[in-house]
Amino acid sequence: MIVETGHYALVLALALALVNSVLPIWGSVTGDRRLMAVAPSVALMGFGLVAYAFFALTYAHVASDFSLANVVENSHSAKPLIYKISGVWGNHEGSMLLWVLVLALFAAAVALFSSSMPDDLRANVLAVQSWIASAFLLFILLTSNPFARLANAPAEGNDLNPLLQDPGLAIHPPLLYLGYVGLSITYSFAAAALISGRIDAVFARFVRPWTLLAWICLTLGIAMGSYWAYYTLGWGGFWFWDPVENASLMPWLAATALLHCTAVMEKREALKIWTIFLAILAFSLSLIGTFLVRSGVLTSVHAFASDPQRGIFILLILVVFIGGSLALFAWRAGGLKQGGLFAPVSREGALVLNNLLLTTCCATVFIGTLYPLALEALTGEKISVGPPFFNLTFAPLFAPLFVLMPIGQNLAWKRGDFFGAAQRLIVAIGAGLIAMLALAAWRGGPVVSVVLSGLAIYVIVGSFADLGRRLFVGGGATAIMGAGQRALRLPRQAFGTAFAHAGLGVTLLGLAATGWGAEKITALRPGDEVEIGPYQLTFESVQPRAGPNFAERIGRTAIRSSGVLIATIEPSTRFYPARKMNRSEAGIATIGLGQVYMSIADVAANGSVNARVFWKPLVSLIWIGALIMAFGGCLSLSDRGFRIGVARRAAKAAASSPQPAE
């Protein structure tokens, strides 16, 4: 019964989304305040209904209701509760429902927290959001109904793909979707602004917190996905340039660019057209990502069942929304007023360069991801574009960003002084060079690792150079005394920028250090020893152990450093009887910032076990860096400038004082 009400709630949500697609826009065109006021309450109701539908599906999964096709295909009564819940989105239908839930959540958030927004802007934003919601609700109801019943309910389900039975499934998809789909809000803002034709600093001020929120979630979601792949695939890799990963990286690159150019638009009213374009682009890339992942054109753990009908439907949505917004853009953008002037060497100039590089990087990823698909569609020839392609194209275009990041932070708005900025970074440059020399002397190893580590140190130190200068004015003891007070007065956004940039540096350091790692593939019998990096591993025993819905064989291994036991790891291979599927679970010991990583395969006839052992120095920095980036984002988000009151005052000031002629 609950299941049927869930299905009904989805239908109602579609009806409400259709209402909200039309009435608010009509209201804003005719200037009817009552029609515009419909939007927030309908958005909230829509969210309530989708949330209820989601709850109904979760209920069916938790209660193991095997009369539901979706539950039969993806659940099993012996599955642990956490995977019964996260298994809701571990399949095509459920993940699309989560997609729409996040979409509705953002619409509801705008309805609740944007009372200071001009009425017509809010009405238009919510209307555009409802267009997207209508399209995807229709998609779910017509092609991917999660509530389909079976005539003959089996007694037991098929279980969830074992690769997905991992805590990562509880965290990675929701976070990624909050980011991915969160960008729909920036898209709605851009479309709404184009419709109303009013694009100014106030617009940037309203759109920025949402972009930042989506960006934070996207950063964490990508990092979490990468860590999951790292510990579960058993190859020790954390980024494979897989099309599915690229599908999330492209919106991240576009969102990062958008974040930086809204800063310019807010402060200086420049780059308006470009900001709008990026806002459209970021969500368009999310849509393309959804298409790639959900349509079944790619083979991946993310593509559940493939059904050509679904692919065509999503493609249609894609064409309508990307094409429509770009047409709107082409029609309206020409009428925008020119923004403020700035010299090429200035904060704005640096941000333009940042945008240029980020979007170019994004374009290379786009080509590398879609070229094989296009080629196959046109010629039937199958090719794959792997890491070598991206190392050759993405890396050289992204590397200058690291060099320029601290410099840009130290340039003044309007007209900057390049040499002045370089002078302020003397400490950072020095630290980078010293790190390079020290590493070259101490570790030696690949030149790339040494150079990138130095660059990373430069970025980390350089990110705080501007902040340090502003905190420690003057010299001596008084400067240090005053620093605390000044820190409180500085906008938190300054801290946010510093931390986010430093986080990227930290990630780079983790990436650079992979060059000093070690890898060994050997056959081990109990009692055997392996030397890896600075550690000695003793393979102690192979023991069977029973899990809730699997049986595993664990290889206990002790890690010693010059005779002293530091840690014990238990890599295992698991067998899931419901799907007759094997899966290995790596044993990982984090020692300092590095990790010893070991995965084992099946036991061979002679009793030995094939094992893959890695020593990965500083590897955890890759993900810690992402956490620091997200922390920086949160600091910025908590900045006073983003709070609603300030935006309201700015909006009022803009409304009351006539715009100065430019």
Place this chain on the structure above:
Amino acid sequence: MTRKKRRLVLISSALLTLSLAVGLVLFALRDNIVFFYGPSELAQKAPQPGTRLRIGGLVKEGSLKRLDGQSVRFAVTDMKSEVEVAYTGLLPDLFKEGQGVVAEGALGEDHVFRADSVLAKHDERYMPRDVADALKKQGVWQEGAQQLASPGK
């Protein structure tokens, strides 16, 4: 600087970055793409030994031989032709005889494919799409034949 000059700086730096990107992409696409062949196509096209390739098909029943240490040999077949594959390393969890597989590496002079990575499918229900297509070309594979356990899809 006038507005015009500033715009010129902007546009020329944009063009510079773009042309750099285009150059890199074209260069990388020339040397770093890998073609995918099924066993029959491989026999037909006879690529130069040493060219990086991906091959895919089914692991032939009874062909898996574990040599000393970490080395294995197996044959990949599409039921018409087959190719011998040599690989050193850990086979993926879902690697099984009679199941789909994709291997990346290069063909040796002796017509043995030396793989440096072997991928099996992600899920026991579905065939890697490339493999399914390669098998379809030989008329061995029918759509839906393996999807017994998925009534709703």
